[in-house]
Amino acid sequence: MITLSERTKYFTDSVIRRMTRICNGCGAINLSQGFPDNPPPFEMTQSLSEIALSGPHQYSITFGAQDTREALSAKIEHFSGLRYNPDTELCITCGGTEAMMSAVMATLNPGDKIAIFSPFYENYGADAILCGAEPIYVPLHTPDFSFDEKELEKAFSQGAKALILCNPSNPSGKVFTRDELLTIAKLVEKYNAFVITDEVYEHIIFEPYTHTYFASLDGMRERTIMCNSLSKTYSITGWRLGYVAAPPEVMDRIRKVHDFLTVGAAAPLQKAIIKGLTLPDSYYQDVRALFTHRKNLFCGGLKKLNLDFYEPQGTYFVLVDISSFGYDDDYQFCLDLANKIKVGAVPGSSFFKEKENRYIRLHFAKSDEVLNSALKNLEDIHLLKK
Structure with missing residues (x-):
């Protein structure tokens, strides 16, 4: 076989996007890939619907x-x-x-x-x-x-x-x-x-x-x-x-x-x-209020489950410490979490240069209903302890 690019040997496909595919395959609630489920501003979608008829449809600058x-x-x-x-x-x-x-x-x-x-x-x-x-x-x-x-x-x-x-x-x-x-x-x-x-x-x-x-x-x-x-x-x-x-x-x-x-x-x-x-400005204030509410709901639920995590100062991500579960492979933990507990997460090792298997990343950019369902599923997370 003809030799391929050497540089592409030194990283994998996106683990984050891979976890979305895994969630889709096993029916897990996707708290791995961080895309929000609240709709875009109405002004934008209304504008887009008008543009669909009137254009532009060709290259811009x-x-x-x-x-x-x-x-x-x-x-x-x-x-x-x-x-x-x-x-x-x-x-x-x-x-x-x-x-x-x-x-x-x-x-x-x-x-x-x-x-x-x-x-x-x-x-x-x-x-x-x-x-x-x-x-x-x-x-x-x-x-x-x-x-x-x-x-x-x-x-x-x-x-x-x-x-x-x-x-x-x-x-x-x-x-x-x-x-x-x-x-x-x-x-x-x-x-x-x-x-x-x-x-x-x-x-x-x-x-x-x-x-x-x-x-x-x-x-x-x-x-x-x-x-x-x-x-x-x-x-x-x-x-x-x-x-x-x-x-x-x-x-x-x-x-x-x-x-x-x-x-x-x-x-x-x-x-x-x-x-x-x-x-x-009121729009951005509403964005901040929405995600503050979601953080409080989700992090409050993680506390009730006695999970160790780092409460975020910004973004909509939470790093959860899974040290107590006895896994030496955080990717396998995420596979088990998706398949058995039906919640998707990203193995923390994909974010660290150092050898690190103690963390998973969850996100809370979802509706109250979805977050409450995920927290309900996570009530069984203790079943993953080795």
Whole structure:
């Protein structure tokens, strides 16, 4: 057989998406892949229904339709205080996944190094490997998933050209404090590096925590490549819309990568999302209230079941400690959980560089009815103890 790509040997398919297929196959409640079940804003779906008849149905400008970029620029400025020029500093992508890949490919050469906090969203390692870059993993330490400044500096001193910063963080639910971000900024300045941010969960934050946009820190706008997705905020994971915001000279490279990866995001969906980008502040307050309620319901249920977990500060994910169940393979635990208890979860090992089998990740982006059904099923989780 002809030799295939070596780089694709070093990561698996997405474990998260694999668990969805397993849930579908055995009828388990899917708390693995994090897509919400609340409907998109009516204004957006109504707009989309009209666009289905009137268009646009052909290519938009490769890096995003003009009116979409203008609406996005205004939305970013409203929440972050940062003005990104829609003509030179924004690119609409096919989801946050492509946003991250375009950012990494545009900034790293083969052989370059990139720092990644661990635990991390599984795509980051694959992004680095596909670009021929070398990831350097920096541990986040429980119980608050904080980092050691010396360990982070070691990554930069070893030549890390960039750091991937997921804030709020998937899978831990951590929201980085302003002091932590200032520490990162100090090291980025010292070692002349980039920060590639993933801020998908910017609007899903639980009191008293607040989200600080890394690019808003003094001197960091020119060093930050801000990646984001519109999927979670507007409950449209299937629309596959994301974006990158970056300085013009960086954006020029990102747009070229994006052009040859996907040409462009779907034109009808770009047009319809404008109705979401221009919603009033009350919409985002409602999003926060909805997920706060769901967190309290689900985490309250986990407490009643005497399960050990880390209560999230943001996102809609919960890491549950399964040490007491006697498994040495968290993937097998998730298979048993799906097949026997009928609840889907993601094995925590897929998020850690370190050998780690103590955790599973559950999500609570579901209706009260679904969450209560899952909690009812989890009443039998003790049957999995070895």
